[in-house]
Amino acid sequence: EFFALPQSPQLFKQILMVSGMDRYFQICKCFRDEDLRADRQPEFTQVDVEISFATRDLVCGIVEGAMRRVLKTIGREIEAPFRRMPYDEAMARYGSDKPDLRCGMPIHELSDVFQQSSFGVFRDAVDSGGAVRGLVVEGGARASRRELDQLVEQAKQLGGSGLVWARRPAGAVQSSVLKAAGEQSIHAALDAAGAGEADLLLVASGAGFAASELLGQLRLSIAKERGLLRSDAFELLWVVDFPLFEWKEEDGRFTSMHHPFTSPADEDIDRLDSDQRSVRAKAYDLVMNGSEIAGGSIRIHRQDLQRRIFRLLGISDEEARARFGFFLDALAYGTPPHGGIAFGLDRIVALLAGESSIRDVMAFPKTAQAVDLMAGAPSPVDLRQLRELHIKLG
Numbered sequence: 001e002f003f004a005l006p007q008s009p010q011l012f013k014q015i016l017m018v019s020g021m022d023r024y025f026q027i028c029k030c031f032r033d034e035d036l037r038a039d040r041q042p043e044f045t046q047v048d049v050e051i052s053f054a055t056r057d058l059v060c061g062i063v064e065g066a067m068r069r070v071l072k073t074i075g076r077e078i079e080a081p082f083r084r085m086p087y088d089e090a091m092a093r094y095g096s097d098k099p100d101l102r103c104g105m106p107i108h109e110l111s112d113v114f115q116q117s118s119f120g121v122f123r124d125a126v127d128s129g130g131a132v133r134g135l136v137v138e139g140g141a142r143a144s145r146r147e148l149d150q151l152v153e154q155a156k157q158l159g160g161s162g163l164v165w166a167r168r169p170a171g172a173v174q175s176s177v178l179k180a181a182g183e184q185s186i187h188a189a190l191d192a193a194g195a196g197e198a199d200l201l202l203v204a205s206g207a208g209f210a211a212s213e214l215l216g217q218l219r220l221s222i223a224k225e226r227g228l229l230r231s232d233a234f235e236l237l238w239v240v241d242f243p244l245f246e247w248k249e250e251d252g253r254f255t256s257m258h259h260p261f262t263s264p265a266d267e268d269i270d271r272l273d274s275d276q277r278s279v280r281a282k283a284y285d286l287v288m289n290g291s292e293i294a295g296g297s298i299r300i301h302r303q304d305l306q307r308r309i310f311r312l313l314g315i316s317d318e319e320a321r322a323r324f325g326f327f328l329d330a331l332a333y334g335t336p337p338h339g340g341i342a343f344g345l346d347r348i349v350a351l352l353a354g355e356s357s358i359r360d361v362m363a364f365p366k367t368a369q370a371v372d373l374m375a376g377a378p379s380p381v382d383l384r385q386l387r388e389l390h391i392k393l394g
Contacts, residue, residue: 049341
C-alpha cells in the first residue's frame, strides 16, 4: 500500500475550512514530479493560503496588498488593482496563459482580412474554424532578406508550418506572399494590425490558438534580442476565466485544467453536461513578467456538484468513494464557500533579484537533471536496503 492521495494538500486545507477555521496559511516544502526548467526544481517553497467565505475579488485584494509590500522591499511602487485578463484574451493576444507585458507587442486578429483572400492557406485556415493572426515588429521594415529568412526558419523550428512577412516602406507593399495574396489583402492586413511604414508584420495561421502560440514565442525572442525584457521592470496581472476542463487526446477524455476541486463559474453550470469546453473555472493565476508566481481558485463546496464534476472527469461514484470518500463526507457538514491561492516563493525571489533561474536563489539546488552535485545524489543503494523496503529493480 502507498501514500498516493491525489491533490492531498488541496483537500486538507479545504477540510480546515469545513472544520470552522476561517483562514489559513502555511509555508511549506513541496515536491514536483515533472520536467524541470530554469524556474522549476524537484523541491520548492510554497506559501499556501485558504480563506472561508472567499470571493475572487477578496483573494485578489489580499494578494495585491501583499505584493505591493513585497515590491517595496526592493524599492518598487506598483499600482493596484492589477489588470485582469481572461484566458482567451491572453492566449489570442500574447500566445500564452502567462503573458509578459513588459514589451508590449500584442498579437492582432486578421482572420476577417483573409477570409475572402486569394491566398488559399489563410483562407482555408479561416474556413476550417482556425485563425490568422499577426505580430507587428516596430522598426522591423529595415530587416534584410537574410534576417527575414531567419525569422521564417525560426518559426519552423518552433513547430510552425510557415510564417508570412509583410511591410510597406515608403508606401510600397512587400510580402513573402504578395503574388498569392494580392496587394490589396496585404495592405488591409497591415492596416488592421496598425503597422506603420517603418514596421514589419509577421503573420501565421492555425487551429485554435496555434497561430498565437507561434507568434507569442517569436514575440518574446524578438523582445529579448532588443533588450525589452528588463529585469528591473515589473508588470503584474491576473489571468482569469480559465476553462474548467481541457481535452486530453491521448486519454480520450476531459481532465481538469486546474484541479478537480475548482468551482465552475455560476453562469456556466447549466452547460456542464452539454458543452464542457465552454465552461469556465473560478480560477486565477497571478503573473509577473511572464512567470506564474501564484495560482488558485474558488473551490467547490457542495457535495452534489463535486460528485458531478468527478463523473464528468470519468471518475465513477465507486472510485470517488474509494479515493475521496473522507472529503465527500466532509462536504456534507455545511461547508462554507471558500477559496485560496498558493505562491511560488523561490520564483518570486528570483524575479525580485533579477535572476533567470530559481537555482540562483535556493540553498543546495539540484541540476536540471535533478542531481545534487554536492552530495552526489541520487546514487545506488545497498541491495539489503532495497529488500527491507520490498523494492525490486527491474
